[in-house]
Amino acid sequence: MYYDMIMAGFGGQGIQIISQLVAVAAINKGYEVTYLPSYGVEKRGGRTNVFLVISDEEIGSPITNHPYALLVMDQIAYDTYIHILRPDGLLVANESLINTSTNRRNDIVSCCLFCNEEAVKLGNAKLANMIALGALLKNSNVLTVDDIEKVIDQVIPERLSHTIPANMQAIRHGYGLA
């Protein structure tokens, strides 16, 4: 098994936390993982991205230029990476902030959700990333919602542990919508 993905958006959207959830859940299932975040001058509102590789064998390259999956939370992220998504690859896009008609691809599997609006419906706009994660889990068949639930307390900092139920609810909501 080999599955690689890029997740991208702007700082504050929670790209790193959902990537970490996927990475830690994959390790917990016995997979090899590489997790390469952007680093350096990143800040809230700046660009943020993650290259994530999951495999049942030793992983060579932690970077990828034709990923199996792309999860993007805003227009710049979409425009930056959509052209390198592998044919038949999976696109999870936050349609609240992305107009996919600008660079439309017809040779991929698209899952576009209004993550921001759906998160507001659940009572917290910050849950948009978890809704996108639910959609990714549904369509990628690498990890299940239960796999995430098993490790979420290792990833969410203790001071925010009270948010775990709402996060899990949002992941399930995204899974159901996708």
Add this chain to the structure above:
Amino acid sequence: MRVLTKGNIALAEGAIQAGCKFYFGYPITPQNDIPEYLAKHLPRVGGTFIPAESEIASINMILGASAAGARAMTSSSGPGISLMQEGFSYLAGSELPAVIVNIMRIGPGLGGIAPTQGDYNQAVHGGGHGDYRNIVLAPASCQEMFDLTIKAFELADKYRNPAMILADAMVGQFQEPCRLTPKDPVIIPQKPWALTGAKGRPAQLIKSLFLGPGEMEIHNLDLKKKYDTMEQNEVMYETRHLDDADIMIIAFGTPSRIAKTAIQFLRQEGVRAGLLRPITLFPFPSKAIHEYSRRIHKVLVVEMNTGQMLRDVQLACHNGTKVYFYGRPGGGIPYPDDIMAQVKKIL
């Protein structure tokens, strides 16, 4: 148990578990996770963390701590490492162990923070003045950031010589599952030469100044003997698929990881490529490269610079071996496709 750990953090935890009791350093990206982690965690093991006023101060504080017999470390990147070079030379001249970490950033000058391997020559061949060598270890995974840091302390003490961890920023910044316990028990050797106050024993001296006639020549030849011993006993490298290879890729750090994926894809297409990854850059695996190149007549060196390790490979290769180079300097990172294309062009 394996925990998702960033390379820089694995290195810092490795230093703590190696018994490092003193860290002195000055901030610079992309190695800031190291002092941040040690500031928080070194005191819990009775260690001392000092945010020094400069890199020059850091390296000279290391010299002091080392002379007193402690395991000590500093870390920096490009411009900071350049400032430390005088200290490297004094450490080597005084035969003092120390671990110095360079998470490389792009140069020359202030450059940039993307991954690069532009400091190979500085680490392996140069830097400070005089006839000395650094032990140089090049990790390519988060696990090796942990394991090789412990190894660096061991080698530094064994040879009383500075040991450097030379890593590109990708290895420093990415995360992988790591086992954060030492493979073998850490043993810190006795240091009867250390300057510990001379109570009940004759006073000792540690110095790098030898003005008597011929003294410095004897000292330099003694150092040379030590470096020769390292070349005999401490070379480390990894090989992959070299038994039937038509081409040998030689790469260290991140390019070696990318080459592994390229080789996997090439082999699926029936192209017989293999890898030799130097883990120690000094001592360099020259003998191994020479032996393999007697049978594999095409060698491709891949580096994230304009060709620095390349010269050492050319010197090591058997006569008649064709040595090719593919380099991405200034923050360019090769994709597996790029390396595959180079291999196909050569074969």
